[in-house]
Amino acid sequence: MVTRRDFPLTGKEEPQSHRNPARSISAAAPFERPSVPGGKPAVFLDRDGTIIEHVHYLSDVRQVRLLPGAAEAIGRLRAAGFACVVVTNQSAVGRGMITEAQLGLIHDEMNRQLADAGTAVDAIEFCPEPPAIADRSRIEHIDRKPGPGMLFRATHALGLDLDASWMIGDMLSDVLAGVNAGCRGSILVQTGKGLDEAEKETAAAFHVTEDLAAAADLILAPSLLS
Numbered sequence: 001m002v003t004r005r006d007f008p009l010t011g012k013e014e015p016q017s018h019r020n021p022a023r024s025i026s027a028a029a030p031f032e033r034p035s036v037p038g039g040k041p042a043v044f045l046d047r048d049g050t051i052i053e054h055v056h057y058l059s060d061v062r063q064v065r066l067l068p069g070a071a072e073a074i075g076r077l078r079a080a081g082f083a084c085v086v087v088t089n090q091s092a093v094g095r096g097m098i099t100e101a102q103l104g105l106i107h108d109e110m111n112r113q114l115a116d117a118g119t120a121v122d123a124i125e126f127c128p129e130p131p132a133i134a135d136r137s138r139i140e141h142i143d144r145k146p147g148p149g150m151l152f153r154a155t156h157a158l159g160l161d162l163d164a165s166w167m168i169g170d171m172l173s174d175v176l177a178g179v180n181a182g183c184r185g186s187i188l189v190q191t192g193k194g195l196d197e198a199e200k201e202t203a204a205a206f207h208v209t210e211d212l213a214a215a216a217d218l219i220l221a222p223s224l225l226s
Ligand SMILES: [Mg+2]
Pocket: 046, 047, 048, 049, 050, 169, 170, 171, 192
């Protein structure tokens, strides 16, 4: 079991400590993994509370606001060769609260704000499935985080190397999606909803950073790139 490590890391870190815990931390994902060895590395990014401000059941484009430093962090990750892929659970669609067309407008607005800041994301994957249970560590549908399906779809489409890829998000289901996809590491950011008390013990196995900018610092730290 790895332990939580706060940034900054020193050059003395054991490389294994940067890796995700064993997949057994969550329900095992018996799904075919489409990773491309030697392919492009990715950073999979949660949307709400990670890239844009968390709004409960975001439905109006006027509520879309980039979090401070998020666009700049995405720009740095892409400049370093990472594909940046948004993977977002959107149960509001499955519940009939917003349409896919409305969701598209929200993503258009996020993309417009990213473009204004001089960057972009490489792909956006969403899952409309609503949950039936409250436990965020259990896979109910392969596409709904913590299921790895959205990460796998992007991996297949973009030829990504999951072993060299990372997952960043503000919820336990985000970091566990990274585990279930077999990503190199998962990072929790503290710009979103926060964790339930019961989730904190499981979350202690992961890196925690203040925000997306600090998570990018961690991924791009020279001690991790060697
Ligand atoms: Mg979130």
